[in-house]
Amino acid sequence: MTQFHGRTNDLALLDRQLRLVRDGVATTPGQALIVTGRRRVGKSRLVQEFCDRSGAPYVIFQASRGRNPAAERADLTAALAQSALPGADLVAGAVGTDWNQTLRALSIAVPEQTPSIIVLDEVPWLVEQDREFEGAMQTVWDRYLSARPVLLLLVGSDLSMMESLQEYGRPFHGRAARMLVRPLDPADVREMTALDPAEAIDAFLITGGFPEIVQRWNAGTSRTTFLREQLTDPLSPLLMAGELSLLGEVPEPSHSRSALEAIGTGERTFGTIANRIGVGNPVPAGTLAPILNTLTAKRIVAVDTPLANRPDTRNKRYRIEDPYLRFWLAFLQRGIAEVERGRGDLVATRLERSWPSWRGRAIEPLVRTSLERLLPDDRLPDAEVVGGWWNRQNNPEVDLVGADREQPAATRIAFTGSIKWLETERFGQRDVESLIAGSMSVPGRDHTTRLVAVSRNGVETGLPLAASFGPEEIIAAWRS
Structure with missing residues (x-):
């Protein structure tokens, strides 16, 4: 497994939650934590590292998008039976006919006196597949799991949906704390790349702190050398992560995708974005406003307003929130075909020509x-x-x-x-x-x-x- 870097604060936060379980000082023996963050930011890897370091028995189950709920329940039970939880053998072969029965098996497998960890990854996909899941999770937590010394981690990449799980009126409201996993910060990137501060900041603007990309940056390698190396490889994470991230957030061609591309290539105002999407025939405000609101709720797009002693909330400027995606949309998206035919040098030359002005804004x-x-x-x-x-x-x-x-x-x-x-x-x-x-x-x-x-x-x-x-x-x- 790739060596784990950074995330000191995130690991410490998770460890504090487990310590609440170990010390029995909270209002209930069990503790629940919603772990969210942008897609490909390293949540699953972080949680795996935490579980491995914890010394506690654990089970990790990762859902699959669009899968039949019955198949998901069967896989969860199989993962539970193969785990190191003390009661794993008690649930082997027992597949629940609904989510209440399946999640009830978790309380049978976890120990009664010693701490354990349960991880349910990609929870939004479970909610999408079967609306029964939320209510069943609440019932099993209230009646069984919260009474055991267990740390329950609910992990998901859809930020708006994960936040909605805690809204008033939703079944799991008030039952979990929330943790936002961000990309590696500039200091982490400097540590991993062994660059001087100015060059490390360049590396952060290019990689966005996404671990799978930063790990490709060999210590001491200059920006131009790194980019030219990566642009010779059509399968480089630097090229592929952007498309994979967008497919997760905006799966199909749409006005949402066009709005992202417009913002990523420099359009900052509502009017210029509308004009860019409509190719000279601006899309109606009633169409674009909900799109931008959704992209903002998903933390893909950020909205800035002037800071002064008079509010000016209508004078908005839009930008891509994630530095890597901002870089990818500006330089790499349209260059993928060139890299695939062995002309990554054209992309690198174009990038170098625009780098100073792009960096000045980024x-x-x-x-x-x-x-x-x-x-x-x-x-x-x-x-x-x-x-x-x-x-x-x-x-x-x-x-x-x-x-x-x-x-x-x-x-x-x-x-x-x-x-x-x-x-x-x-x-x-x-x-x-x-x-x-x-x-x-x-x-x-x-x-x-x-x-x-x-x-x-x-x-x-x-x-x-x-x-x-x-x-x-x-x-x-x-x-x-």
Whole structure:
């Protein structure tokens, strides 16, 4: 099995849940946890690693999409019978005629006095197959499993569906905590690639922190070398993971897929997305709005609004939330056919030509999130959230705005800032002047508002900045 890297915090969180079971300090002996995260982010591998390290007996069952419920129940019982749970032999050959009977077998197999772990993976597919599953899970949990020292992990990739399992009125409401598994963070990527901070951030923007892709990045390999190597292999995870991820989220060609492609290739406003999908004949707002709402609920698309002391919720900007998928849609999707015919060099050349401008935009959400993780900072008092600001014409655009709150609007603008993420140029006097000019338009900004610079290649001395940040600080934010 591939060596396991990173996930220190995730493993610690799972271990704390198991410790509640071991120590018997919770309101019930059993504990349930909903584990969710984007497809291919490594949830199943994380859970397997946790189970292996735990020392507790466990069973892991992974559902199959679109399968007959009776076949799924038979497979669950077979997995249970083959597990290391003490009562596994008691359920061998016994296939329940419904989900109540099948899940009841779990309570027979788990020990009465010592901790054990039950993992049901891809729960959304079980719910899709048979609406009886949710109610049966609640009944068996309440009557049997919660009374045993068991940790129940319900795993799934459909974020909106997994969150809905906990909604008021649903059978499992109030019975489980929730854990969101994110991709590897920039500090994990740096550790795995052994790159310097600036290059590690490039690696993060390319891989998105997806473990199966990061593991292909040999320690110390430059960005250009890695890309050229991967673009010679049509089966490389760098190429394939994007399509597989989209097939899981948006299985068939549709306006949803077209909207993703439009956003991934640079369209950011509702109007330009509608126009791109309609090829000059914009799709109606009543068609596009529900699509964007669904993609946002699934955490595929993120929506940004200007951060200032006046709300402007209609001035939205859309972006692909996952850095890897953003990279894949921008550069790799249309290059797959070229790689398959042995011309990955064409894709690499095209990518290098567009890389500086693409990276300049792609780095913005990472910088904002990283700075927010570094707060509070004595140099930036009153700053608790970090966003950006723009008007309807995108002129000016201010890369960074720090404020005391985001919703419904800020009451104090703590700082404005600019990002300059170039290979050789430092942040200098001209950049400060441009920042000051743009900041004048930010509602709520006044003469006390501080100035901040973020630069890949350093900052000139003597500039009127309250603070400056570089690649080292961005990486460090993920180890704070």
